[in-house]
Amino acid sequence: MKASVFCIWFGASIVSVMAVYGAGTEVGEGARYGPVTAGCRLSMSTTQPSFRFDEPVRVRLVTENLSTPNLHVSFPSQFAFVAYRFDISGSDGKPVPLTRYGQRQMDRAGSQPSAAVQPGESDVLDLAMFNRLYDMTIAGEYTVTAYRRVYPPGGSVEVQSNTIKIIIHEQKATSN
């Protein structure tokens, strides 16, 4: 599988991918991907199942095109937060708000680069500090689902990821 991989620290520089993704407690039947939609699927994972409150929460999003020729995505591997929509709730079940930084990103205007992802290819985005975008300052269990609009020929459709739980600890974090 051909995959273009960038690790993005918002507002800073590109760094090489050092972290190992694939963690995050799955919700539901343990699916690593969301449902196949328009011949593609979206996966979300973290580098570890839980994080200390002051650690960066690293999230990887993989959009995999299984079968649709000339499927397009916007913001390919770039400042792509705005290309995604997240449902995130805390331990109390209430929606978790964006941070001021996250709000600024959501309100961005400007260009919208796009690129084709051919069958067998993936577009990979690493968010190096997800908790800079959403307020995860309170310890507890967060449930997160991502959505991304993709553009098969003739229209657009939103693809849903698997749902993961991210645990924030006050003190010591567990790791893989």
Next chain:
Amino acid sequence: MGAHERSVDVDFTVARPTFTLGSTSTNLNPAIDIRGGNTRLEFGEPGIQTDGIKIEAVVTAPAAGAGKVGFIQLVMADRRETLDNNDNRKWTTDEDWVLDDSATAPFYFAPIAVGVGFENRAFPYLADSPYNPLGPAAEVAGNPARKASSASDSFIAYLMYRPGTDEDDCIWVTLGIVEWYWEADATKVNNVWGVNNADYPDPLAPPPGQNTHLLPYWSQRITAIGWQADD
């Protein structure tokens, strides 16, 4: 002591890549519309022949001229909006050219390799569908809705070339440019958005490539721009 004047004539042979450079404008009708479930005022939409603009080049390197090619895009942006609370806001580069930023900055996409000769030519491209957000203003307290939005942007896409490898002491030079723009304004009446005016490159006469050696110059990156009060 008398001054001595010396002069020398030097002839340089510049082995420049050959290239074609052009663009296509979206085939969507209307080209500029309210899209994304009333969340964007958008020129085109990502996809085959639906991108607002797609700039494409074919570059053939000369002998010993293998290297890389890519696009750098500058933008002069002026976006305005009015919120339901009647606050006016602007998102503008103040008539200055700034870098259209990305994770591969200064390049729009990561540069690609070009080998020597026709069979090793490269096909760099740039696809863009600029938009204004129309949803609730996330950054404003109370997240008020928007009720008017406008855009008036100019762009220059630079096709850049650099011979050699990343380790070689070579510089990027410009091969050509494509200039393009989009303008639009939309308002929300009875909770329904509508486009009032729209202007964009004619699909039947899209912006042509221009041969130039002028280098791109920018004062800052577009990601440094944010919405601010428009008093």
